[in-house]
Amino acid sequence: MNSLDVTSHHSIGQVPIVPSGGPIQTDVALPAERAATLALLFQQHSTKSRAALFRWAGELFHENPAVFDGLFRTSVNGQVSGAIWAQPGPGNQATVWLPEFLRGVTDQESLAKGLVEILDIWLRGRLRGLSFLSAKCLNAVGLRAFLELGYWHLADMSRMAVRIDETSLVPEDCLEGECRGLGIRLTPYQSKDRTLLINLSEAISKESLDCPALSGIRDYGNVVDSQLHRQGCTPSHWRIVWIDYEPIGAVLVSTHNSLPHAELVFLGIVPAARGRGIGRQLIRHAKHLAATAKVQSLSLNCDNDNFPAISTYQRAGFQSVGRSAVFVKQYE
Template sequence: MYSLQGMRPRQASRSGKATWVVGRCAALCRQSEPMSETPQDALTIAAVPPKDAAEALRLVFGGLAEGQDEDYVRTIAAAMQSGEIPAAGLLEARRGPRRVGAAWFQVLAGGAALVWPPRLAPGEPVETASRLMAAGCQRLSDAGVVAANAILASVAPEEDRLLREAGFMPLASLFYMACEDSVFPEARPAGRLAFEPWRMTEQERLAQLVQATYEGALDCPAADDPRSPEDVLAGYRAAGVFSPDHWLFVRHEGRDVGCLLLADHPAVGNMELVYLGVVPSSRGQGFGREICRHAQWLARQAGRRRLVAAVDSANLPAVRMYAAAGFSVWDCRAAYGKRFGA
């Protein structure tokens, strides 16, 4: 399961159907002739002051769907100005007084980061994007980031080249899936599994169990996450509103066979299935479907309208399992990843 950490759900207002912002296409503008630089046009790259965050974010999020970009800008800019979200990773490129590019390198919990690659002003050479990427990656390295991801709606050849040159390699094509409360169980599903809430005193037990569920998993096998299990759990815990009652050991006949980690997003009426894992010896018995139905029941208990999840599109058993539980695909994104300190 690929976490939606760092991605914010949004609802469409016209059709009533749910759409979510999980990334954006960072289109790069190129010019055919190189730009000659005068001293007043010399390129500078620096962090954006929080008071100016909104203008830089409008450039960064310029590839979002119409109507969503301004909402996203207001939300993030306000959080940066209040200090809720650090603004240090929001970078801009300027030529004199003109902002000609911007990118956001968002440091997350657990040694992770989410990168919104550079967007440039019309006519700005692609070299500016390369310099923004280099500056942002240096900041991530200095901040102790171990693994960074970029999640994109589409990838132009120029952007693929930019990411690869910066050390970001393709990891997976991700399906973003959701089910509405109309398919949630009305009562607690009966089944073979027992669900035991996690407690802080059982951190090591959960870390070992999560690590065991990664063995032979089909989700993003190219990722090879270098972070420790403890860092991975810290990242999961930072996704949405955390509640220990929504982190569960899954047990069968007295032993741990898997885990279910949920995050709440009450402001938008979503529960997020952050991670669902089953140990290799217990796969192929339909446990994944039972765990998923339990997650849907918990979402109903919490009063949420939908349950959302992300899965590697190449993980066909998981895609089929979610579809059988009432999920449908609402978006597909390309995931790139970079490891630091290797």
């Protein structure tokens, strides 16, 4: 099978109840099983969203056929009945879709444990040191399975998004004037700015309400490099924020070559520059950058406990569109 055949799964309305009993097998999803396995992982979404997710998965496969190497399934009597998926990214990071099961599957606790165990073995060969897993499609069974295997639940994240249209595009002279009024200027990121951005990211993390448990232990070089080397993404809409000749913040909007969406992967300012309205201006600038990239929406992840940031994003038009959880584990 040379492509992802999902035509028979786009219109799934009711996921069938699995037959009871029979032999249980947990292994990597074979090419012929991938569509059914993905259908399980996407089953909580609307029909329209499932179709979009299948298109997205197909685009990922087209860019990198190895993207399904971390797609595992549990089968009962030869029928795909449970699923889990991990997508390692650059650096010590991975995105994980937590276990999902067909309706009627019994003993989901032990089946989820089996799926997480085989995934953990697979990840051990790909991640090193302190590693971060962003878990999608949260459910209690999957969360417990990860905790039982020694993963540390670091934070719950709120996924937020805002629609981007012509009103998001602000005349350059207007933006520059607004920035001058706050005493700041923004410059495009260049490759020579890597070390500057690493040091700036570490400084911004101090006194931050976003995943404060990571302060002092996270490798910010790894963080920056993981964003720079994300497959299909470009840093052409990244900006460094300055007051006079001192870097005080960053706004990083990443776009993907084949997707009509952008992601605000980082926005922050150092503690000494907070409380002046700079953050609100940077959000406005981020929406403008997304508009220049001609995308339809801009999304971000924010720590659920960072109430000031969530409130600021909401006032800027962002709405909650989902949840995720961040797990941490030390791999040898």
